[in-house]
Amino acid sequence: MTVPGIPDTPNGPDAPDAPDTVLAAGCVLWRRSLVHEGLEICLVHRPKYGDWSHPKGKLKRGEAPLAGALREVGEETGHDCAPGAPLPTLRYRANGRPKRVDYWAAEATGGVFLPNREVDRLLWLPPAAARARLTQPRDRELVDALLDALHMT
Template identity: 75%
Template sequence: MTQTNDTLILAAGCVLWRRSPVDGELEICLVHRPKYDDWSHPKGKLKRGEDPVTGALREVEEETGYTAVPGGELATLRYMVNGRPKQVRYWAAEASGGHFTPNEEVDRILWLSPAAARSRLTQFRDRTLVDELFTAS
């Protein structure tokens, strides 16, 4: 029997960006998750029945402490996690306020230039999202 769709993990996240308070250049926020010792875009599993963009913004705030204004939808990434398929929908989102406080899930964040963010991301699949940010409306 083939695997059914009910095992699909649904998640959402954002490529969170802002203009640098120093020079006005674009900066992208990456989160460090100590459990996996990785750098990624803020994302997480959707609650049952939760609208994906609402879930993406909730995860951004939970992981980074920042509220955000959603922009264009970016790529949906699909990959396997512990033998289960995972689907993560992403949006571009501009940080609109807040500040980071380390928590159990995320112990550090970095605001980086797009080039530095691409290099720092642990998963290669996450890098294309940085490029897409420039074409999202």
């Protein structure tokens, strides 16, 4: 996927993956706020890393990225969702290996969170609060991409 403002170079979003690239996918999960106008974004806390992030995870062998993203949302948050627009693909190094994470906007359609071994806490926050709570700056950019995709900027 080409990201506006990012040139399509050998290191850009459409660059071929190295053979050892970890493939993952996730969603910026959102819902209409239950207490105020606007929307809320779901963040998950992963105790293994001590961080706050969007729900995401590694793809299973042969799994399509969108299917993996929806599976990970369900596993980590307990919520079902309706996928929407694709969001920027993030590329970075994790544990010494290149990693590619494909993201989609996804509206929560129901479900209940139960803490599990991967995710012990979940928060629904307005966009500004979600942006501030996210651990990685690269994840903050996805909040802006979601708002752009929903025409809320």
